[in-house]
Amino acid sequence: MSLSYLSFLGMGAGAACAFGGAGLIAVARGWQPAASRSRGAGLRGRAARAVAELPSGWRDNYRLLLAAAGVAGAVTWAVTGWPVHGLLAAAIVAGLPFILHPGGSGxxxxxxxxxxxxxxxxxxxxxxxxxxxxxxxxxxxxxxxxxxxxxxxxxxxxxxxxxxxxxxxxxxxxxxxxxxxxxxxxxxxxxxxxxxxxxxxxxxxxxxxxxxxxDLRDIDAERAKARSEARRVSLFAIAVVGAILLNGSYAAPFATPLGQLGLVALAALFVLALVWLRRMAEMDAEPRTLLPADQRRGSNGREGAVG
CATH class of the missing domain: 1.20.81 (Receptor-associated Protein)
Known part of the structure; x- marks a missing residue:
């Protein structure tokens, strides 16, 4: 049973390290995060928009932060011997700008x-x-x-x-x-x-x-206090988790295959809560009055098929 858990966790952590390695290669080849304002659906499009909404210092150097996240994850896994510890370290480094600057879209x-x-x-x-x-x-x-x-x-x-x-x-x-x-x-x-x-x-x-x-600036000023509170709570939670994982006696319950799965669940809930808060702070975009190019092409194609 334990071996099965470890195999599953090892595959997940190995995939994370592979993504980190891909990030290092992308950095070496000069990759930069997309700054497009495309409204396309999908996780990749939302992630690209979230990066594009960061302050310029973070946005322009986010590729370096991804590389650092991959290194931090690999080092933490090697030192602790547990893959989820490495995944958490990588996630914290990669997500730091979003924690420091919540609600950047406004x-x-x-x-x-x-x-x-x-x-x-x-x-x-x-x-x-x-x-x-x-x-x-x-x-x-x-x-x-x-x-x-x-x-x-x-x-x-x-x-x-x-x-x-x-x-x-x-x-x-x-x-x-x-x-x-x-x-x-x-x-x-x-x-x-x-x-x-x-x-x-x-x-x-x-x-x-x-x-x-x-008008948007006035609304954003009213939301600044809520963002500040969310930032403080998030940083406090990360500090507590770090202290727990670095303390041998406190980290003991997580140093088991079942504890690793529990740690994944807790981390997922934390991330989902942050995403939920960010979505609540976003304002719904006004509907466009002109059809986007892809919809115009589809409309023309249907008209051609009918004709």
């Missing part, structure tokens, strides 16, 4: 809205001089850092001859939310009408987006 959204408002105001200022919108987007070199990827892609499409309407629709997919759809729709309406009031419309849209950012 702050990331605020910063992104502020960047959009700044970009729109820049476009309005240049457009007021009579320069065409497409030329303004291509020539503008003071794009906020948070939008350089999306705006750079848009400028590249316009420079390469992609029709303006298609380029703006692609921008909506790159931004991937209701605000991005509103901005893209404004641009596409201008392609159709070429009216003289674009500068005023851009400035009005910038004001609206800035107001949304300010």
């Amino acid at each position: 702050r990331a959204e605020i910063a992104r809205l502020e960047a959009l408002a700044e970009w729109l105001q820049q476009l309005a200022s240049v457009r007021a001089g009579g320069k065409p919108l497409e030329a303004t987007i291509i020539a503008l070199d003071t794009v906020p850092a948070l939008l350089r990827r999306e705006v750079g892609s848009l400028a590249g499409r316009l420079s390469s001859g992609v029709p303006a309407r298609s380029a703006y629709r692609a921008l909506a997919d790159d931004l991937g939310d209701r605000v991005g759809d509103d901005i893209a729709q404004l641009f596409m309406d201008h392609v159709t009408s070429r009216g003289p009031g674009l500068a005023r419309a851009l400035a009005a849209q910038a004001t609206l987006v800035a107001r949304q950012a300010a």
Whole structure:
């Protein structure tokens, strides 16, 4: 019975070490966590979004933290002789930024809205001089850092001859939310009408987006106390677990195959509680007004099949 438990735990810990080794190889090859705002379902997409929502210092170096987590897990397993101890050490190191910065999605959204408002105001200022919108987007070199990827892609499409309407629709997919759809729709309406009031419309849209950012900042400030409490409780729990596992007499009940399984269950419950708290703090995204690219392709394919 004991041998069966140990075999099961050994396979799980071996898989964790394999992932850690893969992380080390990825680091050596220059891998970086995806910063895409894709709304795709699945654990991988949610993990990528969670990493992208971390403060820049953690986000930019998270690949190194994953490598450190793999090393910490392997060393802890080798020293204690128990695989779950190694798994817990790896999980604590990899999850540290999420514990120190719970509910990062709100702050990331605020910063992104502020960047959009700044970009729109820049476009309005240049457009007021009579320069065409497409030329303004291509020539503008003071794009906020948070939008350089999306705006750079848009400028590249316009420079390469992609029709303006298609380029703006692609921008909506790159931004991937209701605000991005509103901005893209404004641009596409201008392609159709070429009216003289674009500068005023851009400035009005910038004001609206800035107001949304300010409202979110007020909400985020009200939630700061709850996040601080969650951070303190989480760090205290980790400290207690560490003290227990490092103390021989206290750790004795967990130094058995059955104790290892119990430790896995307790750790899983702790992680689920943190995820649940994070989900409670997230605000539901407004529904998009423009169909994403994959849904448009599916719709066109069905129409073609019917025709």
